[in-house]
Amino acid sequence: MLELARLNTGLDEPALHHLQRLVATWQVLADLAFSDLLMLAPVDGTSGRRFLLLAHVRPTTGQTLYPTDLVGRVVEESERPLVARAWHLGEIAAGVAPVMGSAERARLQCIPIRQDGRVIGVLSLESGTTSTRRPGELERHYLATFERLARMVGEGSFPFTRGAVELEEAPRVGDGVIVLDEERRVRFASPNAVSALHRMGIHAYPTGLRLSEVGVDPAPVDAMYRDPAPVMLELQRGDSSVVVHALPLLAATDVVGAIVLMRDVTDLRHRDRMLVTKDATIREIHHRVKNNLQTIAALLRLQARRLQSDEARAALEESERRIRAIAVVHETLSRDASDVVPFDEIVRPLARLVEEASGGPDFPIRIEVEGQVGDLPGDLATPLAVVLNELVQNAVDHAFPPGRNAAGAGRVRVTLAREGDDAVVVVADDGVGLPPGFTLDAPSGLGLSIVHTLVTTEMGGSLELVDDRGARAVVRVPVGGPDDG
Numbered sequence: 001m002l003e004l005a006r007l008n009t010g011l012d013e014p015a016l017h018h019l020q021r022l023v024a025t026w027q028v029l030a031d032l033a034f035s036d037l038l039m040l041a042p043v044d045g046t047s048g049r050r051f052l053l054l055a056h057v058r059p060t061t062g063q064t065l066y067p068t069d070l071v072g073r074v075v076e077e078s079e080r081p082l083v084a085r086a087w088h089l090g091e092i093a094a095g096v097a098p099v100m101g102s103a104e105r106a107r108l109q110c111i112p113i114r115q116d117g118r119v120i121g122v123l124s125l126e127s128g129t130t131s132t133r134r135p136g137e138l139e140r141h142y143l144a145t146f147e148r149l150a151r152m153v154g155e156g157s158f159p160f161t162r163g164a165v166e167l168e169e170a171p172r173v174g175d176g177v178i179v180l181d182e183e184r185r186v187r188f189a190s191p192n193a194v195s196a197l198h199r200m201g202i203h204a205y206p207t208g209l210r211l212s213e214v215g216v217d218p219a220p221v222d223a224m225y226r227d228p229a230p231v232m233l234e235l236q237r238g239d240s241s242v243v244v245h246a247l248p249l250l251a252a253t254d255v256v257g258a259i260v261l262m263r264d265v266t267d268l269r270h271r272d273r274m275l276v277t278k279d280a281t282i283r284e285i286h287h288r289v290k291n292n293l294q295t296i297a298a299l300l301r302l303q304a305r306r307l308q309s310d311e312a313r314a315a316l317e318e319s320e321r322r323i324r325a326i327a328v329v330h331e332t333l334s335r336d337a338s339d340v341v342p343f344d345e346i347v348r349p350l351a352r353l354v355e356e357a358s359g360g361p362d363f364p365i366r367i368e369v370e371g372q373v374g375d376l377p378g379d380l381a382t383p384l385a386v387v388l389n390e391l392v393q394n395a396v397d398h399a400f401p402p403g404r405n406a407a408g409a410g411r412v413r414v415t416l417a418r419e420g421d422d423a424v425v426v427v428a429d430d431g432v433g434l435p436p437g438f439t440l441d442a443p444s445g446l447g448l449s450i451v452h453t454l455v456t457t458e459m460g461g462s463l464e465l466v467d468d469r470g471a472r473a474v475v476r477v478p479v480g481g482p483d484d485g
């Protein structure tokens with residue numbers, strides 16, 4: 001809307017700001033009047049003979065006259081003389097005119113929009129002439145409240161320039177309305193408002209009573225009568241929660257009443273709480289899985305200590321290490337409830353696991369981590385963590401055999417990157433390089449077999465292992481779109 005207005009009307013920024021605020025709060029007007037509301041402003045340089053339709057809102061309480069989008073349409077003075085009249089005279093103009101783009105007739109009420117004493121646009125309230133709504137008490141109160149708000153638009157006091165702004169949860173007219181009079185007595189309460197009160201345990205029939213007599217804390221409304229600005233708050237009583245949005249009704253600068261919109265959000269709050277509980281449960285499960293994995297790892301270690309055979313002991317220790325790598329992933333998943341893992345955060349702890357068990361004071365091995373892959377789905381993070389662990393472990397195990405390390409220290413570099421839809425992990429060392437005749441097709445150990453199987457079968461990716469002043473392993477796996485897996 002702003003773009004449209006900037007290009008085609010001569011409105012300045014304060015005027016545009018005012019219109020924008022009106023659009024943010026005008027649903028209540030359309031709903032109270034059961035009618036469509038159109039916002040128009042004159043096209044620049046036409047001195048009020050042509051109007052641009054800047055915005056449109058449909059009533060949620062009634063039928064729309066305009067199911068198709070009207071915004072951007074240019075309206076001639078001849079098509080909507082009442083709009084031009086409201087614009088030129090700065091007064092509300094009412095009458096009948098054809099529905100735009102149809103032969104039907106509409107009842108119109110055109111309201112000048114005033115800001116800072118000047119007219120900056122026109123609101124056109126349009127409803128069918130053959131209203132099927134039986135005018136009852138509710139309709140009378142809604143329309144009377146609308147009339148008051150319409151006059152406020154004309155006087156420049158609506159939309160409010162301060163106070164609560166609309167939230168997504170802001171109550172609507174259909175959720176429940178209470179109209180208060182000058183004396184802060186309930187003049188009217190819609191059936192939905194009465195049931196919201198019931199659910200809060202308030203059974204008094206509110207009409208004619210003050211809020212304190214109804215059993216509602218009157219302080220916020222009292223404050224609003226003293227200092228007229230909208231108020232938004234949430235009332236809680238027992239299990240039920242009600243969001244309240246109160247707007248003062250003004251005549252010039254006097255508060256002559258208020259409209260209180262209320263919405264029972266008990267179910268919504270209940271659902272919020274359930275979601276929080278569910279998140280906590282998921283986190284707790286990951287936490288327990290991590291603990292269990294660590295217990296298994298500890299059991300393997302105990303068992304390894306009792307073994308006489310070096311080979312058997314090495315095998316168990318390796319298994320322990322692999323299990324700990326998986327535990328690191330669950331540790332991360334237990335920290336927040338999402339099913340994606342911030343993979344970059346687990347690379348450091350993984351590297352530390354290997355670092356701690358390697359080298360020794362006479363031959364330190366430093367593992368550096370750089371780059372980022374960002375978030376990975378949980379079912380990808382686990383195998384990738386295992387793969388990374390094996391590759392780093394291999395560098396530590398094989399790149400720096402004793403007696404071949406002139407430099408006195410070893411370096412392993414882990415580089416993470418996101419390339420298009422692929423996660424790329426590179427593990428490079430500055431060691432002795434791969435043994436002669438090495439081929440990935442016939443891996444001699446379990447480590448690379450695991451890596452190969454996980455990368456190609458489990459993750460659908462590719463693996464490369466080459467000599468490049470040391471060994472360099474490149475793992476590339478597709479992270480997968482939304483319809484993956």
Ligand SMILES: Nc1ncnc2c1ncn2[C@@H]1O[C@H](COP(=O)(O)OP(=O)(O)OP(=O)(O)O)[C@@H](O)[C@H]1O
Nearest residue numbers: 394395398399433434443444445446447448449471
């Ligand atoms: N970074 C490296 N530098 C030098 N040689 C390597 C490197 N990585 C792997 N290799 C060679 O590849 C072989 C196979 O590795 P793999 O991880 O499959 O088995 P392993 O490490 O010997 O045993 P395991 O991983 O099952 O404990 C190694 O024995 C080693 O010769």
Ligand SMILES: [Mg+2]
Nearest residue numbers: 394445447448
């Ligand atoms: Mg290995």
